[in-house]
Ligand code: SF4
Ligand code: SF4
Ligand code: SF4
Ligand code: FES
């Protein structure tokens with residue numbers, strides 16, 4: 107499997123971040139960055155990463171299943187993530203998630219027919235101090251209100 | 265290692281410094297409950313069931329990972345411990361379906377036992393239980409996630425025990441579950457080890473599920489009939505039907521190990537094509553059913569008339585030592601022939617000849633687990649000799665054994681090998697030579713070799729071993745459950761039982777090719793497989809077998825024989841270790857080969873002595889060199905005792921004949937497994953590596 111020169115450079119650099127013999131520690135960042143380029147975590151991609159880090163494909167599969175930010179099928183161009191963990195839930199996160207479901211007509215990890223938007227109910231993303239939090243791709247939105255959510259979702263255009 | 269003093273539940277005990285508390289307790293008769301801890305597997309510390317109170321420790325400690333130290337004072341059943349265990353169980357049960365009444369494991373379930381022991385009758389959890397449907401991963405492996413307690417035993421046994429690594433754990437929290445190698449299904453050895461090791465009923469077996477309750481079966485300890493490794497297996501029998509095979513009591517040389525064939529492929533005994541009545545060729549030239557008395561009478565008369573040097577006898581690699589011994593005795597005395605042979609699959613004869621004058625150089629199975637180094641030559645061990653491969657893997661895991669492979673293609677053992685040489689089988693010895701320097705540095709070595717090393721090459725290999733200047737032991741690989749017994753019992757032209765001289769005779773090939781053959785008696789073999797023809801078209805042919813094989817179809821009389829699971833007796837494994845078969849079931853109409861031989865002898869007026877398995881074994885033990893010093897109590901109690909055959913002064917070159925392994929893989933052994941429905945269903949990729 108081949109990647110862009112940029113990604114290859116990224117991978118090569120990542121592997122140097124960990125002590126000799128612990129290269130498997132690069133697994134999660136490699137999957138994250140690779141997912142951006144490949145579009146999702148395909149079997150071929152998992153096998154390639156496994157080969158490079160000296161893991162079995164099964165070991166990679168275990169990790170992919172564990173972390174909700176790693177997706178086996180492609181998500182939308184805009185991936186909307188609403189946190190419903192404790193801090194956010196107490197400040198209306200669950201209601202925000204319901205609102206997003208209705209507005210987008212999507213459920214957990216579902217993608218719109220045109221592939222533009224996808225939705226995910228996520229666990230704590232470390233933004234508890236500004237709960238409730240919503241993330242679109244890598245952009246954070248803090249202390250989100252119902253109106254703000256509408257605006258955010260309406261702004262998701264081609 | 266230094267001993268330390270530890271107090272467990274007020275009892276002072278001594279233990280090796282650093283030994284695991286759970287093991288120390290166990291050795292002193294104290295059980296610390298454990299779900300994830302499993303002897304021989306890596307530590308996981310995932311279940312918290314083994315918590316114990318250790319004086320001066322701030323909190324309860326996990327006994328499964330706690331090394332003992334001097335002065336340690338431990339309580340394994342104190343009030344805080346019991347409370348913690350109850351809580352652990354309450355947690356484990358919070359999403360557990362508690363469907364014990366319909367669960368296969370009910371009665372043998374460790375979770376059930378522990379819940380019973382600690383009396384966890386109530387739960388504070390009132391939430392609706394998380395449910396996911398059961399999944400079928402292969403014809404033999406099913407997974408029910410709600411029952412799973414995530415102990416990782418299955419994951420580890422597959423990774424470490426089998427070297428396959430087909431199982432993992434994925435997702436998180438209440439959604440966490442075991443995942444199979446290929447998304448929604450398994451591609452693996454299909455050995456079922458994961459099912460057996462599962463403490464609960466989460467992994468279930470395709471052939472056993474919902475069939476019986478464990479206590480309704482009889483448990484019959486016998487030996488697997490599929491390959492030469494000789495795994496002890498405990499058959500679960502109900503209403504004259506084998507329902508499962510496993511070896512959970514770890515009795516026998518294999519411990520718990522069984523491969524797919526041992527664990528599942530006993531269903532051939534029930535195949536609808538099993539012969540249940542003798543067949544006799546009628547005047548129209550067709551085989552028609554006949555009574556036993558008529559068939560036996562006919563055969564006895566014919567045998568009597570045709571006895572002499574032109575009588576050919578082909579014995580079996582699956583019949584018992586007793587049957588083999590009696591067959592050759594009958595042939596060499598009453599039938600007056602020296603043409604007796606069987607399908608040979610490894611050159612044990614030359615090995616024993618090459619080791620003449622030396623002792624203790626035939627390795628036992630255990631040597632593969634204890635030897636500092638192992639060399640595998642020309643065999644795909646994980647496929648062809650699963651138990652031997654398993655022992656080597658365990659040796660590597662537990663003792664860091666140095667493993668070397670010399671094979672034509674990649675093998676699973678490469679993964680643990682210090683060096684692997686890729687070389688054509690014909691050049692195996694050149695490959696071995698490349699390892700000379702490395703091997704000579706080892707403290708000791710076991711060399712395991714396949715049929716590509718035969719004849720003079722065996723001598724050269726032994727010469728090579730000698731020249732290393734270290735202790736070397738050997739295993740000449742053979743294919744079938746009693747291949748070794750057939751050799752030991754003298755089913756060979758020119759070799760009597762115990763590798764002693766007998767008058768020369770025709771080899772199997774020569775019998776098939778000799779048009780002057782007057783009669784051919786085939787006991788449990790299929791020499792005409794693959795369209796081979798018998799040159800002596802007029803010969804009187806008698807076949808004893810379970811099925812109407814290619815050879816049986818050409819016979820004048822076919823006698824239905826019992827399988828190994830249907831008889832008593834002994835078999836000898838690839839390492840020369842003798843174990844006892846115990847009859848588990850019966851097939852109506854079939855007789856054991858021993859009984860058939862006895863009845864034919866009687867019909868001919870020949871006295872063979874008492875024809876029963878124990879009596880014949882006593883005769884073997886009294887007369888066959890190598891079998892005369894067997895510790896009987898070991899064999900009688902289901903253990904394995906190694907024989908010590910020595911060459912009786914007969915050069916191997918005087919024993920003509922062909923040696924060819926069938927190269928069966930995990931999913932095939934030809935004549936029996938083609939009648940195993942379940943094995944044919946899992947026939948995914950015979951020979952694939954699954955690494
Ligand atoms: S190889 Fe054996 S232990 Fe591994 S998944 Fe397959 S059946 Fe289970
Ligand atoms: S399936 Fe069984 S062995 Fe595997 S983790 Fe679950 S409970 Fe343990
Ligand atoms: S390794 Fe051989 S003896 Fe053991 S279970 Fe498999 S076929 Fe039977
Ligand atoms: S709980 Fe929502 S970001 Fe932490």
Ligand code: FES
Pocket residue numbers: 297298299300301308309310311312313314315326327328329
């Ligand atoms: S047995 Fe110790 S944590 Fe499972």
